Amino acid sequence: MKNETAIPLICLVGRSDSGKTTFIEKLVPQLMALGLAVGTVKHDVHGFDIDHPGKDSWRHKKSGASVTIISSPNKLAMVKDTDHDSTLDELIPYFDGLDIILTEGYKREDRPKIEIYRPEAHPEPLCNNDPKLLALVTDAPLDLGVPKYGLEDAAGLALFIKAYIEKWTVPK
Numbered sequence: 001m002k003n004e005t006a007i008p009l010i011c012l013v014g015r016s017d018s019g020k021t022t023f024i025e026k027l028v029p030q031l032m033a034l035g036l037a038v039g040t041v042k043h044d045v046h047g048f049d050i051d052h053p054g055k056d057s058w059r060h061k062k063s064g065a066s067v068t069i070i071s072s073p074n075k076l077a078m079v080k081d082t083d084h085d086s087t088l089d090e091l092i093p094y095f096d097g098l099d100i101i102l103t104e105g106y107k108r109e110d111r112p113k114i115e116i117y118r119p120e121a122h123p124e125p126l127c128n129n130d131p132k133l134l135a136l137v138t139d140a141p142l143d144l145g146v147p148k149y150g151l152e153d154a155a156g157l158a159l160f161i162k163a164y165i166e167k168w169t170v171p172k
Contacts, residue, residue, distance in 0.1 A: 007039075007092060008100050008168040010134065010161065013107040014116035015126055019151065020104050023116050023137060030158035031100065036165070039095040041088070043105030100165055112164075114157070117142070135160055 012027075014020050024040065031038050061068045061079050070077045088109060095101050107113070107126060115127045117138040127133040128144060135147045137157060142148070149157045 007095055007098055008165050009088060009092065009103065009111060010100065010164070011103045011106045011109055011111050011113045012116060013105065013113050013126055014118075015122040017121040018116045018118050019121075020116045023151065023154065024102060024104055026152075026154035027102070027158060027161075030154045031161060034158055034162050036099040036162065037097065039098045039101045041091055041101065041103040041106075043103060100161065115144075116151075118151070134164065 012020050012024060021042075028038050028040065057068055057070045057077075057079070067078060067080045069079075088103065088106060088111065092101065103111075111132060112134050113127055113130060113132050114135045114137060115125055115133060117125045117136060117140060119138075119140045125136070125138075125142065125144060127136075133144060133146050135149060135157065136142065136144050137149050137151060137153075139151050147160060149160070
């Protein structure tokens, strides 16, 4: 479990409409309240566009630039062409200096996972028998052999994640 260089990364997974984004919105402030610097990655298999037609950054990209960065005193955004779906290992360098990276998605990755499960959305959990499953977030009476947290217990899961990070980090 010890790793001297990589930032701990946990994939929050679940089927469509399970509440992943909603739970991450609750979890990030709880982790920050524990003093952790948090980064997130949203995996979108369908593609996305953050530039708005007619805006200067869109015009820069549309002109043919391979990379366009928008910078302001309080935000930075980058639009970069890619010829493949970036792996998590390729994305980790963008998160230098953080304590934890949470992803939404990447359910097929061989990475530590926390599943968000609502039986109203899907009849079976996604990660049943997944050895990388660290915890389950659900209100269903279900035991997958890992710690379980309710859909409103972001604070409890944040404490679990903090303990996980402390096991991951090698003391300096």
